Amino acid sequence: SQQGEEDPQALSIQEGENATMNCSYKTSINNLQWYRQNSGRGLVHLILIRSNEREKHSGRLRVTLDTSKKSSSLLITASRAADTASYFCATDGDSGYALNFGKGTSLLVTP
Amino acid sequence: GAGVSQTPSNKVTEKGKYVELRCDPISGHTALYWYRQSLGQGPEFLIYFQGTGAADDSGLPNDRFFAVRPEGSVSTLKIQRTERGDSAVYLCASSLWGGETQYFGPGTRLLVL
Numbered sequence: 277s278q279q280g281e282e283d284p285q286a287l288s289i290q291e292g293e294n295a296t297m298n299c300s301y302k303t304s305i306n307n308l309q310w311y312r313q314n315s316g317r318g319l320v321h322l323i324l325i326r327s328n329e330r331e332k333h334s335g336r337l338r339v340t341l342d343t344s345k346k347s348s349s350l351l352i353t354a355s356r357a358a359d360t361a362s363y364f365c366a367t368d369g370d371s372g373y374a375l376n377f378g379k380g381t382s383l384l385v386t387p
Numbered sequence: 388g389a390g391v392s393q394t395p396s397n398k399v400t401e402k403g404k405y406v407e408l409r410c411d412p413i414s415g416h417t418a419l420y421w422y423r424q425s426l427g428q429g430p431e432f433l434i435y436f437q438g439t440g441a442a443d444d445s446g447l448p449n450d451r452f453f454a455v456r457p458e459g460s461v462s463t464l465k466i467q468r469t470e471r472g473d474s475a476v477y478l479c480a481s482s483l484w485g486g487e488t489q490y491f492g493p494g495t496r497l498l499v500l
Binding site for chain 2: 320
């Protein structure tokens with residue numbers, strides 16, 4: 277069963293704009309990860325944020341985590357056409373290792 | 388270094404046939420995971436190996452599905468008597484230890500006719 281939910285389901289922006297995606301989850305976590313997927317194939321790991329962290333940066337990516345609200349957000353700044361992909365958040369939930377994914381946010385960045 | 392590799396990339400089979408999907412994890416990674424992703428959905432956990440043993444196979448949908456990792460490296464996911472509902476992308480991931488960052492392979496797209 278899907279434990280996480282990304283919001284919005286689809287997002288369309290122009291190059292140079294910022295893209296914000298949100299994720300909500302249900303159980304307590306050790307960490308939360310964001311992945312990108314192109315064309316329904318392999319997932320590329322973007323960033324991991326631990327439950328005791330509130331914010332993390334990696335290049336143009338900024339992730340926040342609010343464990344009291346069981347939510348996270350992924351911000352992509354100065355988006356590029358190459359950022360077009362599906363983005364998933366994944367939590368480790370009860371097991372600590374089995375990732376629980378949402379349905380993802382489909383991001384389209386147009387030139 | 389090399390990432391996670393999976394073979395074949397695509398597999399087309401007929402209902403009732405047996406298939407094997409192979410995963411070659413990142414060298415040195417002790418943990419290996421299998422997930423299944425249906426169209427429009429996120430990946431769903433199937434099984435987790437720590438070393439050679441299946442530490443958690445609670446995600447396997449039924450007893451037609453089985454996975455092995457005999458030497459603690461390469462893993463094979465085996466599906467018996469395939470059904471059309473088994474059609475999906477099967478993803479493999481590995482991590483240094485259980486609970487660490489998981490790195491995914493490109494997946495095997497299985498189509499059961």
